[in-house]
Amino acid sequence: MVQLILLGTGTPMPDPTRCGSGTAVTRGGAWVLVDCGRGVTQRALQAGLDLPSLHAVLITHHHSDHVSDLATLAITRWVAGAPNPLTVVAANGPSARYATSCLDSFEDQAFHAQVGPSSPKRPAITVNTFRADSSPEVVWHDAGWLVSAALVDHHPIEAAVGYRIEADGRSVVVSGDTAVCDGIAGLAAGTDVLVHEALRSDLVPARSLEWNASAGSVGELAHELSLNDVILTHLLPAPHSVADEQAFVDEARASGYRGRLVIAHDLMVYGITRG
């Protein structure tokens, strides 16, 4: 069974209940991770995920709340006995450069006495880069995973991409941070689940919705594409009551979208059924 585990549903805003962005897609014991923001490694352990069984980290864009835990993840996975480098998939640009270099500031002696019997002398990251396009293209595949990416609109951050992950006949699309755009529409058409960032348009500056999505715009896209399953994450401002969550729901449903709609929490587990 393919499952989603929402490891981090927050934003850069300090929040004790929501880590930075991180969405795990799991099948059996294997998993891939979209983004690796503040606290995501610890959330993965809390979720019971086996770190050496992580196949790849897919990075959407170079904002700290999406990448800042990457070195911690690579090191902790290595300490857990992973025999191979951590695979990172990223579009050409700053997030790929960061992934390539984020372990460099640790000299070998930083890992003295931490080496397990089956692991190499120090942790390592292998970065698979790709040139992102506005139309979805396959950017990585391995061991039954098929990952496509498309450029999204999170200007001035470039490249920013969304991902579609397919495995075992199921699909999930993770938007990263973006206004609703053609790239996301192309990825999300026909998907079983869309995980999209969402801001409340009544509580954030209008300008921020030029490069982020309002809950209402996500609802409109879901309605247009006749989707059945949408999860709102990267919530701003983060909801802290039932009423706050209902406000996100009401804004998303104003479009007429009547499919399933979920407000994400850290460590939420979600089975992916046929859309």
Ligand SMILES: [Zn+2]
């Ligand atoms: Zn961002």
